[in-house]
Amino acid sequence: MAKIIRTNFPDWSASVPVLPKTGPRRQALYGELRRMIEAGTLPPGAKLPTTRDLARRFSLSRGAAVAAYDMLVADGFAEARIGAGTYVASVVPVIETPPPLRRNTVQREPPPLPGVLGSSTADQRTLQIFRGLLNRHLAKPSIRHFHYNxxxxxxxxxxxxxxxxxxxxxxxxxxxxxxxxxxxxxxxxxxxxxxxxxxxxxxxxxxxxxxxxxxxxxxxxxxxxxxxxxxxxxxxxxxxxxxxxxxxxxxxxxxxxxxxxxxxxxxxxxxxxxxxxxxxxxxxxxxxxxxxxxxxxxxxxxxxxxxxxxxxxxxxxxxxxxxxxxxxxxxxxxxxxxxxxxxxxxxxPPTLAEEALAEFLRDGHFAAHIKRARRRLRLARDMLVSALADGGLEVSTPEQGLHLVAGLPPGLSDLALSDPALTDLALTDLALAADAARSGFGVRALSPMYLGPPARQGLIIGFSGFPAEEIARAARRWLETKPFRPEF
Missing domain, CATH: 3.40.640.10 (Type I PLP-dependent aspartate aminotransferase-like (Major domain))
Incomplete structure (x- = not known):
């Protein structure tokens, strides 16, 4: 003969859905009991089942059932009466249900494009060395990491x-x-x-x-x-x-x-x-x-x-x-x-990165990294200059840095600077920069960098952060669609 499980309410078990088999079941039990109390299925003053009964019925640990009841009591949905059990609170709090979460509409930063400014190029040798330094300092951390620096x-x-x-x-x-x-x-x-x-x-x-x-x-x-x-x-x-x-x-x-x-x-x-x-x-x-x-x-x-x-x-x-x-x-x-x-x-500052960087500098790794980076960047600079010149932009080869300035072909900048009717274009270099971005080339316009009225227009183009071939390819892809003429 099957063992009869007694509860305080003959029909109580039919009102409680089956709890999920995975996830935090304590939280799920709390949520279902609270839902029933708020809906009036368990009326104010009603006695709740024992935690032992709940644990057996839903295959929970008794500790999970006790914790769910403690949460109900703490939130004001239940009352614990010494020697008598747990009851639905005589006055159930009314908590407004928050509106459903909406899809996040915050505009995300687009991924960087070849030609963007302020990027660095990954150097596998540098990453390998720096990773080793970080791992060593993390494996045997200095006492400095556990105190304010x-x-x-x-x-x-x-x-x-x-x-x-x-x-x-x-x-x-x-x-x-x-x-x-x-x-x-x-x-x-x-x-x-x-x-x-x-x-x-x-x-x-x-x-x-x-x-x-x-x-x-x-x-x-x-x-x-x-x-x-x-x-x-x-x-x-x-x-x-x-x-x-x-x-x-x-x-x-x-x-x-x-x-x-x-x-x-x-x-x-x-x-x-x-x-x-x-x-x-x-x-x-x-x-x-x-x-x-x-x-x-x-x-x-x-x-x-x-x-x-x-x-x-x-x-x-x-x-x-x-x-x-x-x-x-x-x-x-x-x-x-x-x-x-x-x-x-x-x-x-962060002490872990500090110690690794100090060792990186002291042991000559930084100097070696800069030599490798210069070779890569010189190649990227030369390939970019060639692509821009072939496409009709005016550009000279910079002797330092990670970017260059490309002047607009004759007629373009003069036209924009002298014709008030073109001010709604926000100047030609801005229009060209926006057009380049649409084709996957991340250039910046020169004119917004002036505090006052711009005396010159142009495009600021970086040659770091991407392989040389990728930067040159992005430049050629954009310039192939731009037959630069004064009547542009």
Missing amino acids: EPAGGQDLRDEIAAYLRAARGVQCTGDQVIVTAGTQHGIDLVIRTLLKSGDPVWVEEPCYPAARAAFQAAGMRLIGVPVDAEGIDPAAGIRLGPQARAAYVTPSHQFPFGVTLSMPRRLALIAWAEQQDAYIIEDDYDSEFRYAGPPLTSLQGIDGQGRVIYVGTFSKALMPGLRIGYLVAPWALRDALLDTRRLSDRF
């Missing part, structure tokens, strides 16, 4: 960065002046929040790196666009336009976007202005490692004897943006103030 970063990495900058860039510094950041943009933000206040006038190059310009604008700076020519930014023009500026943001070794180098007379004039006005120069040396004709030029900081230059750089271009490690070389007078600002927003 110094806001400036670990001493080993700062010393290695300082040694590298002294040898490769002529930067005059010790490891104690280096502050490890999450990239160039982070370093610029630290300087802005430490030294400047809303409304301060600041020189920026005209045209200028858009992300840096956006950082100054977001902080309320009054930007003064100082013209750039073949010798770089013109300090004399800056003095005429804004002699009382509190800071100047410059890319002297490889101006972005034009790629020109700041001449020595102008470097000296810029430093003299900063000293006279008690201003500071923010030197962004974003891609100095990649010079294809001769050694990299000495940094502006290296000829500054007055502590007026704040040097910022990054490993994003040389290694990978995902590493999120950059650096700032602070004049001694500003070091403590910059570190105080750092403590407020980001207490310290």
